[in-house]
Amino acid sequence: MNTPILCSYIGGRSIDNPALPLVDNIEPATGKVLCRVQQAGDDEVALAVAAAKQGFAIWSAMTGAERGRILNRAAQLLRERNAELALLEVRDNGKPIQEAEVVDVMSGADCVEYFAGLAASIHGQQFPLKGAFAYTRREPLGVCLGIGAWNYPIQIACWKSAPALACGNAMIYKPASLTPMTAIELAKIYTEAGVPDGVFNVILGSSKPARQLIAHPDVAKVSVTGSVETGKAIMADAAKTLKRVTMELGGKSPLIIFDDADLDQAVSAAMLANFYTQGEICTNGTRVFVHESIHDAFLEKLVARTRKLKIGDPLHPDTQVGAQISGDHAATVLRYVEQGIAEGASLLAGGQRVEVPGCEGGHFIAPTIFAGCHDDMSIVREEIFGPVMSVLKFKDEAEVLARANDTRLGLAAGVFTRDLARGHRMAEKLQAGVCWINNYNITPIEMPFGGLKESGIGHENSLVTLDHYTQLKSVYVELSGVACPYE
Numbered sequence: 261m262n263t264p265i266l267c268s269y270i271g272g273r274s275i276d277n278p279a280l281p282l283v284d285n286i287e288p289a290t291g292k293v294l295c296r297v298q299q300a301g302d303d304e305v306a307l308a309v310a311a312a313k314q315g316f317a318i319w320s321a322m323t324g325a326e327r328g329r330i331l332n333r334a335a336q337l338l339r340e341r342n343a344e345l346a347l348l349e350v351r352d353n354g355k356p357i358q359e360a361e362v363v364d365v366m367s368g369a370d371c372v373e374y375f376a377g378l379a380a381s382i383h384g385q386q387f388p389l390k391g392a393f394a395y396t397r398r399e400p401l402g403v404c405l406g407i408g409a410w411n412y413p414i415q416i417a418c419w420k421s422a423p424a425l426a427c428g429n430a431m432i433y434k435p436a437s438l439t440p441m442t443a444i445e446l447a448k449i450y451t452e453a454g455v456p457d458g459v460f461n462v463i464l465g466s467s468k469p470a471r472q473l474i475a476h477p478d479v480a481k482v483s484v485t486g487s488v489e490t491g492k493a494i495m496a497d498a499a500k501t502l503k504r505v506t507m508e509l510g511g512k513s514p515l516i517i518f519d520d521a522d523l524d525q526a527v528s529a530a531m532l533a534n535f536y537t538q539g540e541i542c543t544n545g546t547r548v549f550v551h552e553s554i555h556d557a558f559l560e561k562l563v564a565r566t567r568k569l570k571i572g573d574p575l576h577p578d579t580q581v582g583a584q585i586s587g588d589h590a591a592t593v594l595r596y597v598e599q600g601i602a603e604g605a606s607l608l609a610g611g612q613r614v615e616v617p618g619c620e621g622g623h624f625i626a627p628t629i630f631a632g633c634h635d636d637m638s639i640v641r642e643e644i645f646g647p648v649m650s651v652l653k654f655k656d657e658a659e660v661l662a663r664a665n666d667t668r669l670g671l672a673a674g675v676f677t678r679d680l681a682r683g684h685r686m687a688e689k690l691q692a693g694v695c696w697i698n699n700y701n702i703t704p705i706e707m708p709f710g711g712l713k714e715s716g717i718g719h720e721n722s723l724v725t726l727d728h729y730t731q732l733k734s735v736y737v738e739l740s741g742v743a744c745p746y747e
């Protein structure tokens with residue numbers, strides 16, 4: 261059978277350019293080629309900008325209510341196609357189907373639906389003045405660029421495109437080169453729902469077309485989800501044309517378990533915060549601080565439950581831990597495991613490759629727990645983005661707070677305690693963009709999501725995102741003539 265070719269989607273259709281170089285898109289679980297991806301070149305970049313400008317002219321002239329109606333249809337199509345899209349996401353990304361079927365597509369649909377509902381309510385304000393009044397117009401920015409990471413491909417594409425489109429912008433989206441497939445499906449769904457051609461375009465390739473678009477004078481804004489290093493490079497490039505930026509970047513987040521916590525719940529949260537999507541989640545609570553009085557009991561339960569996790573073919577409904585995104589990434593994760601051992605941490609679970617029958621070409625790593633960790637170990641300081649948890653002991657609140665905040669990153673944090681006053685006190689002092697009390701990694705669409713410090717700039721989800729995709733214009737209206745001191 262011929263391997264399918266994936267092409268960029270511009271102006272409401274796939275743009276097949278046989279002259280473009282092709283790159284194999286590998287299925288993480290098997291190592292087999294899923295499709296071959298045409299790498300967008302100068303022509304596709306120029307075409308995408310031209311199409312987006314045309315789409316923007318039509319889309320921004322529509323009312324918010326009209327846009328909302330169309331976006332609602334797109335949300336409905338996402339929900340109706342959950343099963344097929346989840347399957348595609350699993351084949352492209354390697355995460356377990358039991359996760360993709362409940363989280364990935366549905367959280368994308370939640371977002372499209374949420375911003376569809378807001379589209380008709382985006383407006384300015386009126387300011388009564390003496391003999392005059394003023395009002396503001398909340399206007400779209402124009403052509404926005406979205407750049408995605410590979411761990412939640414369709415969710416990230418929706419989290420960027422839905423608010424952008426609801427506000428009347430057009431978007432050119434560049435998915436991660438390792439997971440290009442569901443962004444193309446999202447583009448087709450937008451077209452089917454009635455989004456005008458050119459309003460949502462997908463450019464495929466490495467960082468090259470993204471960099472060309474960042475430099476392009478007709479692109480107004482860049483929203484990226486990726487690593488801190490990528491965020492810094494993009495910000496430097498965007499500064500040359502003073503583009504607005506939203507940055508959703510990496511983390512090394514603390515999860516703090518106090519001595520009064522419900523131990524079983526805390527263990528569940530620690531597992532979810534480290535092993536969901538085989539550990540490839542930006543917000544993961546990879547520094548698990550446990551009060552010394554419950555440390556041993558916590559570890560005993562944690563290790564016993566972690567050893568029971570089912571590692572396997574991501575397409576099997578029982579699988580709980582899927583394949584790492586690539587061989588290179590798995591090698592990086594395993595290097596961190598070696599470093600952890602070399603630096604003196606105690607390996608209590610996992611830490612090794614797992615062979616999965618039928619998925620011999622995949623890269624599976626057993627969920628890994630290190631205890632006896634210290635704050636200066638590389639496994640405790642650096643983002644690993646794999647299933648590797650570091651457990652650290654603490655004595656009191658002030659000490660754990662200082663240690664939790666001792667990082668240049670500030671994406672997320674979690675606190676487990678039955679003392680709600682302490683929970684809120686910690687949330688106030690933790691330097692993290694999202695703090696969970698007695699849960700972890702919950703990202704409802706109503707709640708702003710974004711990092712502090714080097715973990716990001718700006719937010720996704722919630723009302724606040726409307727500010728990131730609109731600009732405010734002030735209009736002053738004189739009602740009583742020009743007061744002029746000149747003759």
Ligand SMILES: NC(=O)c1ccc[n+]([C@@H]2O[C@H](COP(=O)([O-])OP(=O)(O)OC[C@H]3O[C@@H](n4cnc5c(N)ncnc54)[C@H](O)[C@@H]3O)[C@@H](O)[C@H]2O)c1
Binds near residue numbers: 407467541
């Ligand atoms: N905060 C969040 O919401 C969030 C969510 C998911 C992932 N992440 C982070 O993403 C990272 C893992 O994802 P990744 O490996 O895909 O990240 P990455 O930084 O390597 O790539 C992200 C995207 O940026 C593009 N890119 C890379 N360099 C670029 C440049 N100089 N100019 C323009 N585009 C460029 C890539 O092609 C890709 O599409 C982790 O650090 C993780 O924490 C953050």
Ligand SMILES: C[N+](C)(C)CC=O
Binds near residue numbers: 540542
């Ligand atoms: C947004 N979230 C947490 C689901 C994906 C981050 O990697």
